[in-house]
Amino acid sequence: MAPSAHVERSTAEDLYLEHAFLLRRIAVRKFAIPDDEAEALVHDVFVEYLVRPRGVHNVRNYLIAAVCNASRNYWRAKQTRERHFPSHSDGMPAEIPGRVEADVLEGLSLRMTIGATLARLGTRCREVLRRYYLEEENAASIAAALDTTPSNVNYLMHICRKKARAIYDTIGRPR
Amino acid sequence: MTDAHVSDERLMVLADESRSDAEIDAHVASCAACAGSLDFYRLLNAEMKDAESWRIEEEVRTRRGARPIADFAARIESEDAAAVALVDELRERLARDPNADIADDPRFLTGGVVRALEALGLEQSYIDPFLAEMFARVGCIVAEALPDDYYPANAVFELRGRAWVLHSSACSNIDRYDEALEDADRGERAYEQLPDPGSGLASVKLARALVYLRLERFSEGFPLAKSAADEYERRGERYKYAGALDMTAALHHMTGERAAALEINLAVLEAADELHDAELRARTLHNIGQLHRKVGNLEESGKYLLDALHMYEGLGQKAGAAYCRWSIGVLALSRADFIEAEKVLRSAIDAMREVGAERFAAGAKLDLAEALLMLGRPQEIETLCREAEAVYAKAGSLSGHLAAARFLRNAAANQMLRRDDVEHVRTYLESSRGNPDRPFAPPPRRRGPGSEH
DSSP states (O other), rough: OOOOOOOOOOHHHHHHHHHHHHHIIIIIIHHHHHHHHHHHHHHHHHHHHSSSSOSOOOOHHHHHHHHHHHHHHHHHHHHHHHSOOOSSSOOOOOOOOSSSOHHHHHHHHHHHHHHHHHHHOHHHHHHHHHIIIISOOHHHHHHHTTTTHHHHHHHHHHHHHHHHHHHHHHHHHOO | OOOSHHHHHHHHHHHHHHHOHHHHHHHHTTTTHHHHHHHHHHHHHHHHTHHHHHHHHHHHHHTTTTHHHHHHHHHHHHHHHHHHHHHHHHHHHHHHHOOOOOGGGGOOHHHHHHHHHHHHHHHHHTHHHHHHHHHHHHHHHHHEEEEEEEEGGTHHHHHHHHHHHHHHHHHTTTTTTHHHHHHHHHHHHHHTTSSOOHHEEEEEEEEHHHHHTTTOOOOHHHHHHHHHHHHHHHHHHHHHHHHHHHHHHHHHHTTHHHHHHHHHHHHHHHHHTTOOHHHHHHHHHHHHHHHHHHTHHHHHHHHHHHHHHHHHHHHHHHHHHHHHHHHHHHHHHHHHOHHHHHHHHHHHHHHHHHHHHHHHHHHHHHHHHHHHHHHHHHGHHHHHHHHHHHHHHHHOOHHHHHHHHHHHHHHHHHOOHHHHHHHHHHHHHTTTTTTTTTTOOOOOOOOOOTTTT
């Protein structure tokens, strides 16, 4: 019997959130697709994936291959249009040499899992961690901004990272 | 340090300060749980210093861009749900009139109906190839009647491509090869409209490879099957990858590269088990059974073929079961069990004709001729060969096969037919695979009765 056709709404949404950033980055960095068009291209790839029957056992590999093909096609179509309607476009850029390296993908996948973990933390936790690690504020400055004490900020730093650990374990390693 | 785990707080301090603590280091070196925790906190610290991690965090939290994808998934789900009742109605109408004009009823013009027809066509492909062709044909009609902008991202062309490829394969299964190639071309044109045509174009290659396999133009089929397998493997489409390997194995098998075919088939058998794909397993058992027969492992061959036959029958796959019976009949010939061979081959021929596989049935008739000759009933061979000739003549491109069948018929009519002649024809048929235009040359003329040894 053929594999069932559709993906449930929530699964589709999760799949998109899990992979969209990576796919956009491949389109932009490897194929020089303009930022504002990369999102539409990744959407197209997902729409096509959702119309296809299931049977893909490594969704990430499938989507990466799909976005690479779609990026090449983007430039082919653009070149064809330019031939018929000449403009001052730069034409198709050279594809950045080399494969999409596995270690780069692995690193980005970890980052995406960490990003998803941070998204699930409460607002206060996110704020404390972002100010401390990204903005490099000290505990006193964060305490002043959040109307609390530096010792409470230090306490929150421990509690929030412990919570992040639990969330990360729930999300698990990327599929 | 005791065996108790190091507290998260101490591990976080260690991760923060990038310093070492001999006591904790000693514990962590022998405790996977604490080592894992320490690694996590170091990774978390490093990632939180990178702005990209926070951009991802924001996208996930705000579910940026995900809503349209979720809405589209919901649309597909609802189309599929609505198609269940519609397709039941469609089947009733087609049962009354197989040529009913479906496209004139807008209720049937949905992507869900195309997908439901596709599922039915696939399901029937080994059960009733004629019915499969009808479902596939109606699927093409509905897919083509949908507007080009039915789905975003040109995705309706994915539906159309799939419909044409399925119809191509359905046509190959009932010996309509010209139509199969035309449909593959239509599928290709549809897939080319997609942002990412790679996977679809691989399926077009496999559809063409199937035609070339059936037409015994193996050298044209090989690169297509190989290229499709590479594409599916690259994409992690294991289900389709196994199908492409299956095609490659079939091509090796038909060109006599049995060791290569056996190796690939064993890999496909593993994949079939992993994927819980009973149809693929039955087909692969059948292939392995045939390969064992050809290298003289008759006992092994029998085991595999019987397993395959039981699976085909269990799955209700009439066509698969008919081909498998033919293989079992040929195995009986190899065992010199001619009574059994006649019985099995006759039932295989009837079953193959029932499912529209006339060319295969013609091939089985030439095998039956050998059984009849060895049973001392050469008078029946003439009729069999005449029937086979008619099929080959209709196929047009098989003039060598036609000449071979005519040679057997004439030899039978003149009461000159010997087992050597049948074996000569069989050798010709085997060697002409991959070169269907190869002319048939009769065996060297015998000097007289008894001189053939």
